[in-house]
Amino acid sequence: MTRYGQMFGPDITFLGVDRCDLNDPGSYAGADVVILGAPFDGGTSHRPGARFGPNAIRQTCYLPHDGSRPSLAMRVDALQDVRVLDAGDVETYAGDIEGSLRAIEDAVARISASGAIPIVLGGDHTIALPDATGVARHHGFGRISMLHFDAHADTGHIEFGHLHGHGQPMRRLIESGAIRGDRFLQIGLRGYWPGPDILDWMADQRMRSYEMTEIVHRGLDTCLTEAYDIALDECDGVYLSVDVDVCDPGHAPGTGTPEPGGLTSRQLLDAVRRTCYELPVVGVEIVEVAPPYDHADITAYLGNRVVLEALSGIARRRRDAAEGTRWDPSQPLLDGRRPE
Numbered sequence: 289m290t291r292y293g294q295m296f297g298p299d300i301t302f303l304g305v306d307r308c309d310l311n312d313p314g315s316y317a318g319a320d321v322v323i324l325g326a327p328f329d330g331g332t333s334h335r336p337g338a339r340f341g342p343n344a345i346r347q348t349c350y351l352p353h354d355g356s357r358p359s360l361a362m363r364v365d366a367l368q369d370v371r372v373l374d375a376g377d378v379e380t381y382a383g384d385i386e387g388s389l390r391a392i393e394d395a396v397a398r399i400s401a402s403g404a405i406p407i408v409l410g411g412d413h414t415i416a417l418p419d420a421t422g423v424a425r426h427h428g429f430g431r432i433s434m435l436h437f438d439a440h441a442d443t444g445h446i447e448f449g450h451l452h453g454h455g456q457p458m459r460r461l462i463e464s465g466a467i468r469g470d471r472f473l474q475i476g477l478r479g480y481w482p483g484p485d486i487l488d489w490m491a492d493q494r495m496r497s498y499e500m501t502e503i504v505h506r507g508l509d510t511c512l513t514e515a516y517d518i519a520l521d522e523c524d525g526v527y528l529s530v531d532v533d534v535c536d537p538g539h540a541p542g543t544g545t546p547e548p549g550g551l552t553s554r555q556l557l558d559a560v561r562r563t564c565y566e567l568p569v570v571g572v573e574i575v576e577v578a579p580p581y582d583h584a585d586i587t588a589y590l591g592n593r594v595v596l597e598a599l600s601g602i603a604r605r606r607r608d609a610a611e612g613t614r615w616d617p618s619q620p621l622l623d624g625r626r627p628e
């Protein structure tokens with residue numbers, strides 16, 4: 289496994305955190321989180337370009353790349369309070385799906401086996417299969433649930449004559465037993481795919497999918513609370529998969545298969561933060577950031593902040609567990625009217 293860092297620009301790390309080498313277990317021993325790039329977009333059905341996602345997510349920020357990001361809302365500095373390392377990119381080739389999936393799964397499995405949480409920067413959504421499988425190899429098949437933010441269900445069977453692609457990873461994960469169909473929670477679906485045959489298959493798996501109309505009608509927080517209950521039932525951990533196209537194209541234009549009418553970036557960031565604070569998250573991925581279609585780096589900035597919200601939620605969860613405290617989202621940051 290080679291560090292593939294120079295292929296898409298300088299070999300940088302996420303906002304300047306320390307680097308590690310997955311070939312040298314000592315270099316990431318004791319890490320809480322290991323960030324991994326998976327610059328693979330050979331599974332896209334429409335517009336490619338997510339291979340440029342990892343480095344865009346790593347570097348798109350207007351603050352110094354100094355390995356420090358104090359969260360105003362959570363009052364933690366996730367890059368300092370937990371040990372976050374960046375293992376660079378996995379070598380993938382868009383024309384070799386199976387070989388790329390094997391390399392990604394092996395890399396993620398190494399991170400999980402070390403006890404760290406992998407945060408994978410995609411890449412198209414094909415990588416959800418090796419990402420979640422690599423985590424399940426450590427935590428146990430059927431022992432982790434899936435919280436999947438996406439405009440699309442990604443439960444296709446055979447597309448373009450292939451079993452693997454960015455519209456199919458969720459079906460493959462259920463078929464393999466890595467994740468139970470009835471512990472699969474999908475948030476933000478909308479639009480005009482898939483059709484009734486695939487929906488029937490999903491119903492047979494007892495998946496729970498929250499389409500945007502239900503989310504608008506009931507409220508995102510209500511839906512999340514319900515999804516969290518299902519996710520924790522008979523499972524030890526939660527895998528968080530964020531396809532940036534869950535957000536409205538106005539909030540995330542840089543993606544391959546945009547679908548109008550999605551979440552706001554505010555909703556997504558709050559949901560990621562809350563998920564990583566309230567649930568035992570054992571793996572995270574942010575996929576489908578495709579810089580060639582971005583405008584003013586809107587989507588790259590969002591991808592960077594999704595990672596930071598996940599990290600801040602994880603950091604605050606650990607601090608509160610150690611100190612017996614609890615984060616209160618209604619607390620003001622500053623309130624000069626409040627007596628001392």
Ligand SMILES: [Mn+2]
Pocket residue numbers: 413438440442454531
């Ligand atoms: Mn997807």
